[in-house]
Amino acid sequence: MVLECRGGMRHNRPMSEPLSTLAVIGGGAWGTALAQTASRAGRSVCLWAREPEVAEAITTRHENPDFLPGVPLEPAIRATSDLAQALEGAEAVLVVCPAQALRPVLAAAAPHWPSGAPMVLCAKGVELGSGLLMTEVAHEVLPTVAQAVLSGPTFAKEVALGRPTAVTIAAADPALAERLVSALGTRTFRPYAANDPVGAEVGGAVKNVLAIACGVVEGLGLGDNARAALLTRGLAEIIRLGRALGARPETLSGLSGLGDLILTATSAQSRNFSLGFALGEGQSLESLLSGRRTVAEGVPSAKAVVALAERHGIEMPICAAINNLLAGAHDVAGAMEALLSRPLRAETD
Numbered sequence: 001m002v003l004e005c006r007g008g009m010r011h012n013r014p015m016s017e018p019l020s021t022l023a024v025i026g027g028g029a030w031g032t033a034l035a036q037t038a039s040r041a042g043r044s045v046c047l048w049a050r051e052p053e054v055a056e057a058i059t060t061r062h063e064n065p066d067f068l069p070g071v072p073l074e075p076a077i078r079a080t081s082d083l084a085q086a087l088e089g090a091e092a093v094l095v096v097c098p099a100q101a102l103r104p105v106l107a108a109a110a111p112h113w114p115s116g117a118p119m120v121l122c123a124k125g126v127e128l129g130s131g132l133l134m135t136e137v138a139h140e141v142l143p144t145v146a147q148a149v150l151s152g153p154t155f156a157k158e159v160a161l162g163r164p165t166a167v168t169i170a171a172a173d174p175a176l177a178e179r180l181v182s183a184l185g186t187r188t189f190r191p192y193a194a195n196d197p198v199g200a201e202v203g204g205a206v207k208n209v210l211a212i213a214c215g216v217v218e219g220l221g222l223g224d225n226a227r228a229a230l231l232t233r234g235l236a237e238i239i240r241l242g243r244a245l246g247a248r249p250e251t252l253s254g255l256s257g258l259g260d261l262i263l264t265a266t267s268a269q270s271r272n273f274s275l276g277f278a279l280g281e282g283q284s285l286e287s288l289l290s291g292r293r294t295v296a297e298g299v300p301s302a303k304a305v306v307a308l309a310e311r312h313g314i315e316m317p318i319c320a321a322i323n324n325l326l327a328g329a330h331d332v333a334g335a336m337e338a339l340l341s342r343p344l345r346a347e348t349d
């Protein structure tokens with residue numbers, strides 16, 4: 001079956017005109033949920049899924065049983081596994097692939113990128129090896145494309161079901177953030193405009209590692225005090241790294257930082273929290289990752305975040321303990337011991 005995605009003629013719109021046609025790159029749970037909310041906001045949406053069977057299920061059966069089962073999708077959403085088709089005529093592109101796949105996916109998209117269309121980076125992570133944030137990776141691949149970051153406390157299924165949700169849309173250019181807020185906002189999907197994209201992405205990347213830590217503590221049955229301590233000291237790690245990278249503290253304590261940390265690190269709906277919980281109960285990382293199709297971004301990002309912190313001379317002991325656990329350098333008891341044996345010190349150090 002040929003799946004067509006035609007958003008109209010390729011053209012550059014003046015910055016003030018509304019964005020009517022969007023491409024969503026990524027057919028996982030979050031790309032599908034964002035396509036759903038954009039379609040409900042009245043946008044014409046074409047989604048690119050890597051798997052042809054996912055594209056076909058979305059277009060013909062209006063569902064994504066592989067990555068977002070049980071949620072009826074808007075019939076108007078079109079999907080394709082052809083990147084060129086997905087991008088044709090798009091006035092903005094939401095990039096929603098896993099963080100470690102961002103570089104190759106953007107490189108494949110680059111020859112087909114619609115002239116003048118900004119990108120909205122929606123993945124949460126830090127690139128392994130380079131230690132680059134998503135905006136930095138994207139800038140290396142597509143240096144002339146305007147960027148925004150969409151991040152916040154957002155379980156995909158709740159968004160797709162239309163449950164009330166607030167997010168941050170951050171762009172260095174405030175006019176771009178406002179246009180995206182207008183394009184995506186609805187009564188229940190409520191984007192807040194911001195102009196600190198780095199702050200928005202640091203919170204989203206680090207909270208996944210901290211969610212694994214909270215899951216471990218829960219799986220070990222260490223209690224509510226321990227979880228509260230991890231959340232608070234975890235936020236201190238987000239703020240320390242964010243400041244070093246030029247983020248503003250108020251962004252880190254907003255929706256994309258503290259908000260997402262609270263959501264992800266306290267809910268069994270989170271893949272990162274659940275993975276940590278299973279590790280705390282004694283399951284092996286290998287068994288948890290084998291055959292898995294969904295992402296737990298905290299796993300690759302732990303190593304990248306710790307390397308980034310070392311490069312900036314910042315202490316991130318919770319992230320370091322999780323990195324050691326995931327790398328097999330410590331078992332669960334060893335990772336806890338590394339945290340509990342740290343010297344006592346002033347809270348604000």
Ligand SMILES: NC(=O)C1=CN([C@@H]2O[C@H](COP(=O)(O)OP(=O)(O)OC[C@H]3O[C@@H](n4cnc5c(N)ncnc54)[C@H](O)[C@@H]3O)[C@@H](O)[C@H]2O)C=CC1
Pocket residue numbers: 026027028029030031032049050051067096097098099101105122123124125154155156157293294295297
């Ligand atoms: N699921 C959620 O509730 C939310 C997810 N996010 C973020 O969105 C990003 C995407 O996550 P999900 O949509 O949840 O994914 P998912 O776990 O539902 O599905 C995995 C997706 O990754 C794709 N994929 C796997 N390997 C790939 C590769 N090498 N190249 C290109 N694509 C590949 C698969 O085709 C599939 O679309 C992640 O960074 C995640 O942290 C952000 C907010 C909410």
Ligand SMILES: O=C(CO)COP(=O)(O)O
Pocket residue numbers: 124152153154155156208211260263264269270271272273295296297
């Ligand atoms: O980013 C998310 C919620 O904001 C999704 O978290 P998980 O990837 O841990 O499920």
